[in-house]
Amino acid sequence: MPHIALDDRIPGLPSLLAFRPETAGPLVALAETLLRGESPLGRGDRELIASYVSELNGCRFCAGSHGACAAAQLPGGEDLVQQVHADLDAASVSPKTKALLRIAAAVARGGREVADAHITAARTEGATDMEIHDTVLIAAAFCMYNRYVDGLGTTLPPDPAIYTEVAKRLTTHGYKSALTRP
């Protein structure tokens, strides 16, 4: 049960966006910029970083919804997302993506957990400054979204198929659609 009085017809983050429209605007603008704005990282890879960090943080709502967004935009689909969530070392992603996801995992543990070795490993696989920057900021941002969603005890959707529906909307119309259609 949520820790505060939220609309019980809306699960997860959207219930918080509806509760506090003043903060919803900047939160959604940030997600749109990070996950769909200009970046050397593809949208699918960015969603994969978001879902992987959410999985590591134990945030089922964010792992489910961003996992579905990643699956919708990556050739490997749902199977690839599940591989990454279950065991990054064994997952069928490129060495560069793997190195960036390891940076994201370090960020999830804490900012000071990112070591020179993580960065060197990513550069060895061809990662640029901008790719490293965007990886760190997306991972950091999901440490926020995850804590917001779980820290206020929001509910999960009754049917996980809803994640696929939500992903269809988000990958087509963008994150700002979350402000009008929870």
Added chain:
Amino acid sequence: MPHIALDDRIPGLPSLLAFRPETAGPLVALAETLLRGESPLGRGDRELIASYVSELNGCRFCAGSHGACAAAQLPGGEDLVQQVHADLDAASVSPKTKALLRIAAAVARGGREVADAHITAARTEGATDMEIHDTVLIAAAFCMYNRYVDGLGTTLPPDPAIYTEVAKRLTTHGYKSALTRP
């Protein structure tokens, strides 16, 4: 040394805002809304939540700058901020503020660390849904800012007196001034 090529004349978060203006906009808009927008929590108390979480996360830049913003806006000044950073239980803050700071500390550990008991304790001291919401979101947001600042290895200002100067600007002109005057 920073993990990516940042302007070495600028310490901390502002060096990242200058590196990536596209993400700087939403990040600064979020800080402005959370820390200076409409809220039942005073600006000094919101800065205290931000600095306390940053201290718990070991982020010296954010603890220093938001600690200075809290000190500038709270009657207890710098001494009170240091008390909270050093030992919340013994600090001279109201029981309600203490209960909200304990919620913030739980958020710093993880979203699922916020227990019914933390919420009940805050409500017993008179905290409202909106105060609990804003506390959780500010704490969550600083788990992002802290990881962004430290995850990319930004530098500290050469002289800690700079925090007081920065706080003077931020508490007078707001966070959007960080986009034009690092």
